[in-house]
Amino acid sequence: MIVLTLQLAGVALLAVFIVSIIKSSVRPANFPPGPLSLPLIGYVPFLDVRNMGRGFDKLSKRYGDIFSVFLGKAPCVVLNSYPMIMEAFSMKEFSGRPSIFSGTFFQKGKIGITTTEGTNWELQRNFFHNHMVELVQGKGTLGFQDLILDEVHDLKMDLAKRVGEPLPVSYRFNVSIINILWTIASGRRLHSQQQEFQSVYECIDKITQFMSRAAIMSFIPLLSRIVPERISKMEKGRYHRDRFLNISKKWIREHKEAYRGNRGADLQDAYLAKVEEKAESFSDDGLGALLREMFVVGAETQSTMLRWAVRILSVHKDVQRLVQDEMDELGGRNHDIVWEDRHKLHYTRATIAEVQRFADITPTGIPHKTVCDVDFHGFYLPKGTTVIPNFTACHQSPKYWKKPLDFYPEHFLDDNRKFIDNKEGFLPYGIGTRRCPGEDVANMALFLILANFLNTFSLRIPPGDKREIKTQYEAGTGFIRNPKAYKVILQERE
Numbered sequence: 001m002i003v004l005t006l007q008l009a010g011v012a013l014l015a016v017f018i019v020s021i022i023k024s025s026v027r028p029a030n031f032p033p034g035p036l037s038l039p040l041i042g043y044v045p046f047l048d049v050r051n052m053g054r055g056f057d058k059l060s061k062r063y064g065d066i067f068s069v070f071l072g073k074a075p076c077v078v079l080n081s082y083p084m085i086m087e088a089f090s091m092k093e094f095s096g097r098p099s100i101f102s103g104t105f106f107q108k109g110k111i112g113i114t115t116t117e118g119t120n121w122e123l124q125r126n127f128f129h130n131h132m133v134e135l136v137q138g139k140g141t142l143g144f145q146d147l148i149l150d151e152v153h154d155l156k157m158d159l160a161k162r163v164g165e166p167l168p169v170s171y172r173f174n175v176s177i178i179n180i181l182w183t184i185a186s187g188r189r190l191h192s193q194q195q196e197f198q199s200v201y202e203c204i205d206k207i208t209q210f211m212s213r214a215a216i217m218s219f220i221p222l223l224s225r226i227v228p229e230r231i232s233k234m235e236k237g238r239y240h241r242d243r244f245l246n247i248s249k250k251w252i253r254e255h256k257e258a259y260r261g262n263r264g265a266d267l268q269d270a271y272l273a274k275v276e277e278k279a280e281s282f283s284d285d286g287l288g289a290l291l292r293e294m295f296v297v298g299a300e301t302q303s304t305m306l307r308w309a310v311r312i313l314s315v316h317k318d319v320q321r322l323v324q325d326e327m328d329e330l331g332g333r334n335h336d337i338v339w340e341d342r343h344k345l346h347y348t349r350a351t352i353a354e355v356q357r358f359a360d361i362t363p364t365g366i367p368h369k370t371v372c373d374v375d376f377h378g379f380y381l382p383k384g385t386t387v388i389p390n391f392t393a394c395h396q397s398p399k400y401w402k403k404p405l406d407f408y409p410e411h412f413l414d415d416n417r418k419f420i421d422n423k424e425g426f427l428p429y430g431i432g433t434r435r436c437p438g439e440d441v442a443n444m445a446l447f448l449i450l451a452n453f454l455n456t457f458s459l460r461i462p463p464g465d466k467r468e469i470k471t472q473y474e475a476g477t478g479f480i481r482n483p484k485a486y487k488v489i490l491q492e493r494e
């Protein structure tokens with residue numbers, strides 16, 4: 001009798017469990033298909049949340065290039081091919097942004113560009129994007145180039161003191177990147193020894209570390225309330241967020257005191273001119289959000305890319321040599337490589353693009369959201385659906401890449417060994433309405449820093465290094481793929 005009761009209880013529990021799974025997996029009518037889900041947490045336990053691109057790729061083999069998966073309680077749509085992402089993200093209907101915990105926590109709400117939508121997003125984004133494009137393509141180009149070359153010069157001087165010893169380069173690269181951003185924002189450089197520089201550096205570092213840990217909370221918000229502080233480090237995250245908020249307020253206060261109209265043409269002056277003319281959606285708080293966003297998003301992405309580049313090239317000495325040969329032909333080692341030289345440095349550009357493809361630092365980008373009901377490829381996506389692009393699927397598709405899993409700069413060279421711009425399958429900055437507005441600045445900075453760095457130094461791996469190129473997830477925003485920590489030996493080229 002007891003056995004029978006236990007058996008019945010077991011069957012009842014199983015039935016409840018199956019029903020709850022079925023109920024939690026119910027999708028809107030005509031929604032893209034996908035796997036069953038667990039209540040509250042969805043399909044998350046079956047995915048590596050720190051490398052979702054790989055997990056999505058496996059699911060696409062079963063469900064096709066567009067499918068859905070529950071991340072937490074809500075079903076998200078995944079776009080798993082280059083044409084699918086291109087098509088959807090070029091449509092305004094897909095230009096929304098879901099509430100991402102790490103983003104709204106860091107900005108204390110929806111403000112700035114990344115977390116906002118609608119008119120505010122459009123106005124802030126257009127202002128910022130135009131300012132960035134002007135720096136690289138407009139009247140300010142030469143001045144901006146000189147500023148980056150000054151940074152490169154200091155970087156090389158610093159590193160020249162450490163030639164021959166195994167060293168981590170990430171801090172030194174961060175200094176250059178933060179200083180470039182700082183000059184865009186304020187029209188002046190900071191010295192890395194200054195207290196203010198150290199505070200900014202620390203805030204960016206701690207905030208990105210916290211956002212990495214908190215990435216999972218974007219999908220399961222309940223975790224932000226139940227995970228103990230010693231694991232979530234929420235208090236520390238809050239402390240550094242507020243500290244950076246106060247720093248940005250101080251910058252604006254000081255800038256306003258010195259402001260005599262938009263004369264300096266730095267980003268703060270240009271923004272304050274908008275505030276003064278009472279332009280819609282421009283305010284001191286908006287400027288603070290933009291500055292913090294520029295530093296956290298812009299610094300982390302570029303520094304991560306530089307760290308990948310140095311690691312990959314120190315392992316691939318053959319590629320390094322070809323890059324250096326190309327630069328030697330151009331003007332020798334005492335020649336500063338300038339932006340205009342990119343038209344002659346085809347192999348160098350192909351190498352940098354291949355670093356971006358191979359490193360794939362934002363495997364699933366930043367999620368989008370539908371801003372209205374959408375019919376797409378025969379499916380119905382209600383307003384508010386989260387849409388995730390799988391960039392890894394593009395960057396590793398054999399359809400576009402001869403050797404998808406290898407580092408192979410020839411991917412970006414045509415039959416005449418000329419650099420291929422706008423290569424199919426290549427989306428390091430996303431595409432369409434939300435495409436990264438910092439792309440031009442990042443491309444120029446990466447080119448000038450890497451080309452001049454390799455024109456001065458050869459990179460070697462330390463003895464005992466196993467030449468592996470691996471990913472580490474401890475640091476970064478959780479949306480960013482970092483290289484595993486490493487050391488490199490620099491040698492001055494003769």
Ligand code: HEM
Nearest residue numbers: 113114297298301302305362366428429430434436438442
């Ligand atoms: C190697 C460098 C960089 C990479 C790989 C990168 C990549 C990306 C990606 C994939 C997105 C998401 C696009 C989407 O939502 O569809 C993005 C957005 C964004 N990026 Fe970048 N980025 C880089 C550098 C920068 C820099 C230097 C800045 C600022 C100075 C910047 C500012 C932003 C902003 C504000 C957004 C949000 C755009 C929006 O929501 O409309 N990024 N970036």
